[in-house]
Amino acid sequence: MSLIEVRAPGPLTTVQDLGREGFGPMGVSASGASDPVALRIGNRLVGNPGGAAGLEMTLLGGTFFFREGTVVALTGADFAPTLDNVSVTSWTSVEIRAGQTLRLGATRTGARCYLCVRGGIDVKMFLGSASTHLLSGLGGFQGRALRAGDVLKVGTANGSFRTFRKRSVSARAVAQLTPRKVLRVTPGPQSAWFSQKVQEVFYAGTYRVTEESNRMGLRLQGAAIASTAGAEMISEGVSLGAVQVTAGGLPIILFVEQQTTGGYPKIANVISADLSSLGQLRPRDEIRFELVEMGAARALLMEQEKLLASKELILE
């Protein structure tokens, strides 16, 4: 069995896959990678199924010692990775020999970098998923962020990828999947609670991601937008990417570790194709919202899925 020693974890490094769906009736939200597109591509680069568990690092990466040789890939934001102090390229498969150390630094681009390992990170599944739900301390590696001294097990590799193959992601795909700062949205279930004027303010405004943002939600600062129908409502189910407006008039985008229900009106909802972009937003980033038709939202998702499934995505 292959093992990875965590020498330094970084401020917030967790085991994530594509999350656990189907447990909303117990109040359990899906969790999973903040940038699932990056995780899926990383897994393809190392020959794993797209939903295999990898490590999600936040703003600053960790240092990992590999006891055995393997193949890894780093995707998502550029955390200036080095292997035994020699820089390595993101978005490619990287061969690692026994005894080598992979070190990641501070981000040079987005918020999250993924480390995918051939065979996937092997943790005890909770409700069918390896993903960590930090707030409730469930899933992943002992339900928590990694600490120095943790030893991670690596799963058994897919037979067809025993020997190293150089793989990279096509430049076109990387360009097309570049995280967006203009988030496309469809109307939220209570968008009619907000006057035309307020909606204009919302769509014209620039919002800043605050330091209080995390995997549960992104808290924004900018022009306050008050609902004309009241700031609170009877709690109802809330969607991933919902833009809810709190009593103070500031929006919060519900994210992967979202609460399953909530009592604030939702003015808009980030489209599925742009959810991965949310995972790359850093505190102090400035974003805007752009309203699109439902048909356009669907077409953009289809296009993204088509690209992710295409042969042209990965170059060998």
Add this chain to the structure above:
Amino acid sequence: MGYTLAAMGTSASGGVRFQVASDQSLIVYFDSSAKKSGVKAPHLQNQITIKGHEQVRRLLRLVELEPIAGVRNLHPAYCSLLFKFDAMKLRHEELEEILRGYVKRMEKVALPEPRLVEIPVCYGGEYGPDLKDVAELHGLTTQQAIEVHASATYIVYFLGFVPGFAYLGEVAEELATPRLSTPRRSVPAGSVGIAGSQTGVYPIATPGGWRLLGRTPVKMFRPDRVEMSLLSIGDRVRFVAISREQFARLGNA
């Protein structure tokens, strides 16, 4: 861009209203105020009613018994049920049509007999830091406030927010109190609180604005058990006052 409500897919009939929530979710509302058009008065608050709650339970039960291909998750609430689906496999219109069929049939769905679950609570002191204020606000002694909270049988309207958090109602009017104006940064696990006419137990330590009356030593969410959540939608709950000694004993058990 001119989004009209009609274009957003709000449609209502027979007390059931479908609303697009996102490009991968649809919410079904059971309105007690079915005659009032949701389109003309979109801000009209839905009411919390036992009837609405039972309709949510029936639809949830039917969808659990006969899963719909492409539906990935369900988020029940007081009088609504949110369907999260795979947008590559389903469209809102298709799901709505399927669900209209379910709604027609759901009256025949047998709901399990509600279980009565007793939850021991040590009221007041450090466990219930808001008990005194809540009692004073209503001109009650703390003992009277405890009696009001512990004498009612509550319905588990749904589980939401975080794993194992049951929304219980309804707290008697003589005790109902709005949330704290400034939520606490961390509410300890097991805390029993009220918010308006709702009451509930925090299963894990989270930020929260409910007024805390006491604490239970019982674990609300047990990931190591088959039935992870102590409570399920539709259960009945009674709180039983216990002493600090009993709390300590039960907590160690």
